[in-house]
Amino acid sequence: MTRNCVIFDLDGTLADTSGDLIAAANACFDGMGNDVRLDPVADAAIAVRGARRMLTEGLTRSGRYDAALVEEWFPRFLDIYGDAIDVHTRMYDGAVAAVEALRVADYAVGICTNKPEALAQTLLQRLGVRDLFGSLIGADTGPTRKPDVAPYWAAVDVCGGRRTASLLVGDSDTDRNTALAAGVPCVLVTFSPDGQAVRALNPEAVIDHFDELQGAVGRLIGTP
Structure with missing residues (x-):
C-alpha cells in the first residue's frame, strides 16, 4: 500500500555541504597550479550547484577557463571530495x-x-x-x-x-x-x-x- x-x-x-564541496574545489585548483580560491561563505550558492559549476567558476575568475580542463578534473574532484566528505x-x-x-x-x-x-x-x-x-x-x-x-x-x-x-x-x-x-x-x-x-x-x-x-x-x- x-x-x-x-x-x-x-x-x-x-x-x-558547501564547506566540504568548496574545499575539494580549492584542492583541485591547487593541483592545477592555479591560485584562485572559492570562499566557503561567499560562494556557498555556487557550491550547491555542483562540481562542474565550481570548477568553471574558479577557472573563469582566473582567466583560465577551459571546458576540457573542467571535464579532466571532474573525476578528480569526486575522489578528493569523497575522501573528506564530512569534515564541515x-x-x-x-x-x-x-x-x-x-x-x-x-x-x-x-x-x-x-x-x-x-x-x-x-x-x-x-x-x-x-x-x-x-x-x-x-x-x-x-x-x-x-x-x-x-x-x-x-x-x-x-x-x-x-x-x-x-x-x-x-x-x-x-x-x-x-x-x-x-x-x-x-x-x-x-x-x-x-x-x-x-x-x-x-x-x-x-x-x-x-x-x-x-x-x-x-x-x-x-x-x-
Whole structure:
C-alpha cells in the first residue's frame, strides 16, 4: 500500500555541504597550479550547484577557463571530495527531527539528489541518517537527473510513496522545475545559500525552519 510521500533534495536542503564541496574545489585548483580560491561563505550558492559549476567558476575568475580542463578534473574532484566528505558538513537545524516526525506520522520519505549516488550514500551514512530514508536516487542512479521527472518518480516509487500525494522539498530552481514537471507541490527552504531569493520561484510553500515543514506538508498533500 502506497503512502503520502515527501521527497527531499540533499545539498542545501537537508545538509549544509558547501564547506566540504568548496574545499575539494580549492584542492583541485591547487593541483592545477592555479591560485584562485572559492570562499566557503561567499560562494556557498555556487557550491550547491555542483562540481562542474565550481570548477568553471574558479577557472573563469582566473582567466583560465577551459571546458576540457573542467571535464579532466571532474573525476578528480569526486575522489578528493569523497575522501573528506564530512569534515564541515552538517544537517540543518531541525532536519533530523522533521524527518523523524514525518515517519512517525506514516509519511513515506526519500531523497532525490543531483549528487552521485555513491557519494550521497557515503555522506548520509557518515552523518548517521541513511536509515531515515526509504529511497535515495542520485544523479547517476538512472540515465537522467533533476529537473527531469524520472529520478523524482523513482524516489517516490522506491520508498513506497503515492505519486498523486507527493511533494518535493528543495532549495533551488532545479527543485522547483522538477516539481513543476511532475505536477506536484514544492516546498523551498530559505536557510540554504540562496536564502529568501527562493520566494521568487513561487513555490507552493516556503519554510524558514524545519519546524514548519510538517504543517506545510499537511496543507499541501494531506495526512496519511
